[in-house]
Amino acid sequence: MNGVHDMGGMHGLGPVAPDPNEPLFHEPWEARALALTLAAGAWGRWTLDGSRHQRELIPGPDYLRMSYYEKWITGLEALLVRSGLVTAEELTSGRPAPGAAKTAPPLTAERVAPSLAGGGPTDRISDRRPRFALGDAVRARNIHPVGHTRLPRYARGHRGVVSAYHGAHVFPDANAHGLGERPQPLYQVRFDAAELWGPSANGPGAVFIDLWEDYLEPA
C-alpha cells in the first residue's frame, strides 16, 4: 500500500537527530512492549509480514506522530483482536471475559533463548526457476498494490541490475495476508543513484534493494 510508512525519498521529515547517550529503552514500558510483541507472536496466529502490515495500517497522521513502540502496541492490540486471542471487550475492560479458559503460553522462559537463536528463516526450497541472472538489466514494475508489499515506491519504474541472487524466499505480499508463503526468487538489485534521483543525486552512488521476482520485469 502507498502508505506513509513507505517514506524512502521523501523530504520534509526533519533532521536526523542521533542521541549519543540514548538508552536501550527510554521507559520501562518500551521494554515490555517489545517483549509482549515477541511473546504473543509465539502463538503463530500471524506472520512477521502480517505484523508489519498491521503497523502500516495505522492511519498516516497517527503513524507519523506515534513513537516506535506505540506503533508496536497499536499493531499488537489489533492483531490480538483480529486473531481472536483477545476480544475487543477484553481489550477495553482489561479483564478476561467471565468464564474465559486460561491457556498455557507457548513461549516459556526456558524457550526464549532457543526461540530467539532459531529465529524465523524465510528461505525455502522452490522448483520455480529464477527468471533473471546476475548482471541482467531489470525494471521494478510500476505497480501499486493496496495490500502489503516490500517494493518501495521510489524504485518503481526504475531500471537496475541484478547484483546477487538470494534463492527463493517467502513472498511477503501473500504471506502478510494469510495467503500462504508462496516462495519465489529473491534478488538483490543495484539502482544507480542518478537513475533513481536524476540530477539530484549527490555524488557517485547506488541503492541496493532486495526484490522478489514478481516485482521485476526485463529492461
Next chain:
Amino acid sequence: MAHDDHPHHHHDHDRGQEPPSDMALRVKALESLLVEKGLVDPAALDAIIETYEHKVGPRNGARVVAKAWNDPAYKARLLADATAAIAELGYGGRQGEHMVVVENTPGVHNMVVCTLCSCYPWPVLGLPPVWYKSSPYRSRAVIDPRGVLAEFGVALPEDVEVRVWDSTAEIRYLVLPMRPEGTEGLDEEALAGLVSRDSMIGTAIVTGPGA
C-alpha cells in the same frame, strides 16, 4: 523544542517525577490481561528483555569486525557467507537469519537503512536506535546519503561511491568498516573496542586509539 510539545515522549531524566504516562498504563493493562488469560508468561517477557539488555548488542558485531580485520581467512568467509561466518562466533537467529556483510574500502562507503520499517541485524547489533527507526533517516538515507552522513559528522571524498542498502527483505546487512591506521599491534579485543555501532550501520568511521 519545549518539553511540553511532546507529552508522549517523556525523557528519562524526568523518570520517577511524574505520573505514569498513558503508554505506561496502556502497556501495563495489556500485559495484565495477557498474563491473566495465560497468553504470555511474565518470566518469558523478563527473559526477552534480559537478552537484549545484556546479551545481544553491538559488541557482538564489533567482535565480528575485529576478527575480520585480524584474520584474512575469516574475512573471506564473512564476505562469502556472512550468516555462517557470524555463526562461528555464536551469533545468529531472530532478525539475523540471512546476513550479508558489505565492506568499506577507500573507494566505496556503505550504509544501511530500512525505508519501509525498521529491519536491522539484531544478533550482531542488538535493537536499533531511535534515529535508525525515525522518519528523517528512513526518508533521506536513500535520496541524500551524503547529507545524512554530514549530520553524523562524516564527510567523504567526492569520488567515493556511496552504497545504500535498503533492507526490504529478510536479508540483514552489516557494514565492515575500514580498519584505522595505527592499529597494527592491537589484538582482537582491543580492536573490537574501537568499533562503534554506528560504524557497522555505516553512519560513522572507525578512528584509531589516538584519534
